[in-house]
Amino acid sequence: MNNKKIYLDHAATTSVDKDVLQRMFPWFSENYGNPSSIYSLGSKSKKVIEDSRDVVAKILNCKSSEIYFTSCGTESDNWALKGIAYANQKKGKHIITSNIEHHAILHTLKYLEKQGFSITYIPVEKNGIIDPIKVKNAIKKDTIMISIMYANNEIGTIQPIGEIGLIAKEFDIIFHTDAVQAMGSIPIDVQSLNIDLLSMSAHKFYGPKGVGVLYIKRGVKIDNLLHGGGQEKTRRAATENIANIVGLATALEKASKNLKKYNKHVSKLRDLTVKLVMEKIPETIINGDIKNRLSNNINFSFRYIEGEGLLLFLDMSNIYASSGSACTSGSLDPSHVLLATGLSAERAHGSLRLTFGWDNSIEDVYIVVNELEVIVKKLRELSPLYDK
Amino acid sequence: MYTDKVMDHFANPRNVGELKEYSGVGEVGNPSCGDIMRIYLKIEDDIIKNVSFKTFGCGAAIATSSIATELIKNKHVDEALELTNKAVIEALDGLPPTKIHCSVLAEEAVKEAIADYKRKQGIDMETNTQCDNCCRD
Numbered sequence: 466m467n468n469k470k471i472y473l474d475h476a477a478t479t480s481v482d483k484d485v486l487q488r489m490f491p492w493f494s495e496n497y498g499n500p501s502s503i504y505s506l507g508s509k510s511k512k513v514i515e516d517s518r519d520v521v522a523k524i525l526n527c528k529s530s531e532i533y534f535t536s537c538g539t540e541s542d543n544w545a546l547k548g549i550a551y552a553n554q555k556k557g558k559h560i561i562t563s564n565i566e567h568h569a570i571l572h573t574l575k576y577l578e579k580q581g582f583s584i585t586y587i588p589v590e591k592n593g594i595i596d597p598i599k600v601k602n603a604i605k606k607d608t609i610m611i612s613i614m615y616a617n618n619e620i621g622t623i624q625p626i627g628e629i630g631l632i633a634k635e636f637d638i639i640f641h642t643d644a645v646q647a648m649g650s651i652p653i654d655v656q657s658l659n660i661d662l663l664s665m666s667a668h669k670f671y672g673p674k675g676v677g678v679l680y681i682k683r684g685v686k687i688d689n690l691l692h693g694g695g696q697e698k699t700r701r702a703a704t705e706n707i708a709n710i711v712g713l714a715t716a717l718e719k720a721s722k723n724l725k726k727y728n729k730h731v732s733k734l735r736d737l738t739v740k741l742v743m744e745k746i747p748e749t750i751i752n753g754d755i756k757n758r759l760s761n762n763i764n765f766s767f768r769y770i771e772g773e774g775l776l777l778f779l780d781m782s783n784i785y786a787s788s789g790s791a792c793t794s795g796s797l798d799p800s801h802v803l804l805a806t807g808l809s810a811e812r813a814h815g816s817l818r819l820t821f822g823w824d825n826s827i828e829d830v831y832i833v834v835n836e837l838e839v840i841v842k843k844l845r846e847l848s849p850l851y852d853k
Numbered sequence: 854m855y856t857d858k859v860m861d862h863f864a865n866p867r868n869v870g871e872l873k874e875y876s877g878v879g880e881v882g883n884p885s886c887g888d889i890m891r892i893y894l895k896i897e898d899d900i901i902k903n904v905s906f907k908t909f910g911c912g913a914a915i916a917t918s919s920i921a922t923e924l925i926k927n928k929h930v931d932e933a934l935e936l937t938n939k940a941v942i943e944a945l946d947g948l949p950p951t952k953i954h955c956s957v958l959a960e961e962a963v964k965e966a967i968a969d970y971k972r973k974q975g976i977d978m979e980t981n982t983q984c985d986n987c988c989r990d
Contacts, residue, residue, distance in 0.1 A: 771887055773911035777863060790887065790911070799887065810885035847869055847915060849891040849907035850884060 467782045467836055471829045474785050475761060475822035476618055476646060481712065482671035488715045489673065492708035500705050501696065510707050517714035524721050525663065525680055526654040533679045533697050534710050538645040538666030540690070541679040542569040544701070545641045545662045548687035549610050550577050553639070557607025558582045563595050563624075565802045566614050570643055574612075587613075592754035593622035593806045601632045610639045615647035615663075619789055619802040619818060620753030621762025623651065630659030639685060645669055645677075649720040650728060650759050661685050665717075667709070671823070672716030676709035731761035731821040734830050738819060739763055741834040746841050752789075752803055752816060761821040764789070766803075766812040769851040770844040775817055778840040784833055789816040811850075855912060856946040862916035867923055868905045877973065879965025879980075882958055888914045890962040892922065896970055899930050906962070913952035917959035920944045930967050936960055 481489075492513065498506030500514055515529070522529040535541045550560065562574060564586040574584045585603045589595050595613060611633050616623045626642055633640035641662035644653060649670025655663055661682040668674040681687055681700075693702025720727065742749060748768040767775070772788030779786055789800030790813070798804075799813035808816075819833070845851045855863070876896035882888040888910035895903035904926050906918040921941055925933040938956035942948050948956060961981055968978040 769909065771910050771914075774863070774915060777860075777912045781864065810887070814884070814887040847866065847907060848909040849880065849889050850909050852871070852907075 467784065467832050469783060469829075469832065471784045471833060472824060473819045473821060473829075473833065474787050476621075476669070476759075476818065476820035477787060478668045478674065479671045479822055480824070481668075481673050482716055482719060484719065485672055485712050485715045489708040489712045492711055496707075500707065501694065510705070514705055514707060514710055517710045520714040520718050521678055524653075524717055526656050527680060528683065530698070531680055531683055533681060533701050534705065534713070535677040535679055535701065536675055536703075536706070537677045538567075538643070538664050538669075539569040539677075541664035541666070541677045542567070542643055542645075543573050544679055544687075544690040545664060545681075546570065546573045546577065546610070546612060548690055549639055549641065549662070549685070550580075550582055552686040552688040553609040554582075557605075557609045559585070559605050559608040561585045561587065561600060561603050561608060561611045561613075563587045563589060563613050564805045565589050565593065565617050565619075565622075566612070567618055567643060567645065569645075570612060570614070571801075589622075589805050591807050592757070593617060593620045593752070593802070594754055594757060595624050595629070597625050597628040597632060600629050604632075604636050604638065608636070608638050610641060612641040612643065615642045615644040615653070616651065616759050617753070617802060618646045619800055620764045620806070621646075621758035621820075622753045623647070623757045623759065626660070627658050633661070634659045646759065649717070650724070650761065652721070652724060655680055655682070662687075667713035667716055670716050670720040673709050673712040676706055676713045678713065727823065728760040730823065731825070734821045734825050734827065735761060735763050735819075737827065737830050738821075738834060741830065742837065745834060745838050750812070752806060752808060759820075762818070763820075764803075764816060764818045766808065766816045767841050767845075768812065768815060769848045770815045770841060772814055772816055774844050774847075775815075775840060778843070779833075779836065782836045782840075784836060787818045787820075789818065790814045854949055855916075856948075858920075858944075858946045859913060859916040859948065862919040862945065863912040866906075866915055866919040868919065868926070869907070870905045871907065872903060872905050877966045877968070877970030879962050879967070879969055881961045881965055881981075882910070884909065887911065888955065888958055890914065890918050890958050892918070892962045892966040894966045894970060896930060901925050901928055901930065901933055910955065910958075911952070913948055913955040914958065916945060917941050917948075917955045918962065921959040921963055925963055930970065933963060934967055936963050 500511040518529045648665040663680040666677040752764040772790030803813035872893040875893040877894045880891040904922045908918040938960040941956040968980045
């Protein structure tokens with residue numbers, strides 16, 4: 466059994482980068498001033514927040530005044546959807562999205578449906594990618610917003626954001642993208658992609674948990690989600706989380722600088738894993754388009770077995786991964802993303818997501834594939850479906 | 854998440870496999886729910902002399918099947934019929950709330966296997982082979 470800790474769940478979260486952590490430290494107990502205070506301790510905090518805003522704006526190719534710091538990706542998504550819906554409801558109450566969005570989008574839209582908004586959920590193609598024509602065809606007179614994720618968190622598929630952005634622009638509809646999973650892997654230029662709003666979260670790219678960004682294009686009408694003090698140009702009340710904001714900006718800057726190196730590193734490990742697994746484990750399929758996907762993501766379905774058992778055995782071998790199986794999510798239904806690609810519930814239950822990161826090596830890949838081979842065989846021998 | 858007992862029965866399941874010669878077999882659940890249990894019984898003079906199982910399902914499903922086979926081995930069929938999901942949970946030192954249906958499935962699989970044995974003897978017995986507690990709608 467393997468004794469080395471192998472973390473293969475970087476899509477769930479990443480560790481905080483050591484440089485990032487160092488840059489965060491002074492903002493806890495040394496420079497703790499409230500950015501809204503007028504004395505120098507406060508203005509020091511104010512300055513570092515504005516510097517951080519500049520860093521993020523430069524990377525997204527927008528103005529600093531269009532960057533708003535939030536508490537997480539979920540808040541950014543909630544703010545974007547509810548804020549746009551309520552501020553523009555006189556124009557219309559129709560919103561277009563996809564059926565593979567993160568729950569932060571889907572559950573927020575379910576809430577808006579209860580408030581009288583109507584939502585069209587565009588079904589993805591079998592490869593997990595949205596056909597932009599279907600988005601265009603779903604547009605009605607009263608469509609006020611299109612919200613499509615940049616890259617899927619489970620199967621890693623990258624959506625045609627540029628094409629959808631053009632469609633949104635042509636019809637003068639506000640376009641939001643949940644880029645939580647894409648940030649740190651894909652270079653994103655909000656202007657050339659015609660993105661009006663974009664959500665991101667720092668802990669997906671080696672920043673801290675509890676901080677995110679919502680990019681809001683100048684001129685877009687949006688209601689506040691949080692009401693209170695005058696922070697973030699009166700649009701998002703609450704005392705700023707200075708250390709986390711510094712952490713987000715530092716992590717994003719580092720990720721952008723090392724984008725090519727990162728993608729090369731993780732795709733090499735991912736591709737080797739795919740090759741070895743497909744060679745060694747029969748009756749395995751890959752979920753999601755194999756080319757148009759995040760460089761660190763692979764999602765398999767092993768026939769005849771259930772994902773939770775797989776994760777438990779992997780955990781015993783110190784390998785940390787995730788599954789779209791219902792049993793692992795606390796719900797009784799398997800992953801909505803896998804079902805949306807046309808996968809049967811049985812196959813969705815037997816899925817395994819591996820997402821690589823900086824801390825993984827070629828050696829890890831060989832260990833993991835060997836363990837997987839043994840575990841899948843063991844679970845199949847237990848399975849009454851296997852002998853049929 | 855799981856007790857040591859559950860983890861033990863999941864990682865080292867008892868009585869795994871098929872019986873070549875069996876007196877009764879019962880299968881419950883369905884793959885779309887993510888759980889299928891099949892239990893084989895070898896019965897002599899109404900005593901369960903041998904038992905085995907095969908399960909497609911989560912860690913709890915495997916553990917409840919495994920412990921259920923232990924609980925009914927060498928028991929009279931009438932006694933085995935009295936096996937409840939509660940007894941299965943207790944024998945495992947507890948199950949998380951979302952996994953209670955796995956214990957129900959184990960109870961039903963045992964009952965279905967005994968019903969199969971009884972049917973072969975010309976006795977009809979009502980059973981439930983669909984996992985009512987596991988799938989929504």
